[in-house]
Amino acid sequence: MQEIVSGLIVSLDVAALYLLVTEVKSRFLLSMWTAILHMVFPVIGFSLGNWMLHILLQWSGIVSSGLLFFIGLQILLSSKNPKYSVPIGLLAVxxxxxxxxxxxxxxxxxxxxxxxxxxxxxxxxxxxxxALHAVKTGIPIKNAPFKWIAGLSLITISIYTLWEQ
Structure with missing residues (x-):
């Protein structure tokens, strides 16, 4: 269950980011590309995580909690600077x-x-x-709540993981 909820949490950050993008011609293709990348990067990350597990077995809980905590903190801090001027394809990456x-x-x-x-x-x-459809149709949705939910959720998971050690 934690994996499914975490999948939703990392997608909230993308939704918050894409609420800032106003000129996208192919919302479906950008959404599909981002979804594919959200599946490719975890394959690499899981492989690296399993490799690190064998090397750092006794430290893995602390290291993983720290990573989740700082990722959540980075998401929270990024809500302060909502201006992006990155090409759309690179934005998905x-x-x-x-x-x-x-x-x-x-x-x-x-x-x-x-x-x-x-x-x-x-x-x-x-x-x-x-999110891309809401921006195109002019539906006013703030992106900060999505970032706060995602950031606080990852920090909570990190603290819970560390507590369970």
Missing amino acids: TASLDTFSVSISFGMLNLQKYYFILSSGIWTFIMSYL
Whole structure:
């Protein structure tokens, strides 16, 4: 269940980011590309996390909690500077990099990678497409609540993980 909820959490950050993008010609393709990247980066991250698990077995819980905490903190801090001037394709890549870091932590905790990967891809497609559609139709939605929910959720997961050690 933690993997499915985490997939939703990382998609909220993308939705918050895409609420700032006003000129997108192909919302479906951008949403699909971002969803695919949200599934590719975790595969790499899980592999790296499993490799790190064998090397840092006794430190993995602390390291993964720290990674999740600082990723959540970075998401919270990024809500202060909502201006982006990145090409759309590169925007999808940068929006997906957090799934790499989160999946390293999950790989170190030996969580179910396929649930997270599928959840992340599906939720990201849905949330990014809805955000891009809302911007195009002029529906006024603030992106800060999405970033706060995502950031605080990752920090909470990191504290819970550390507590369970």
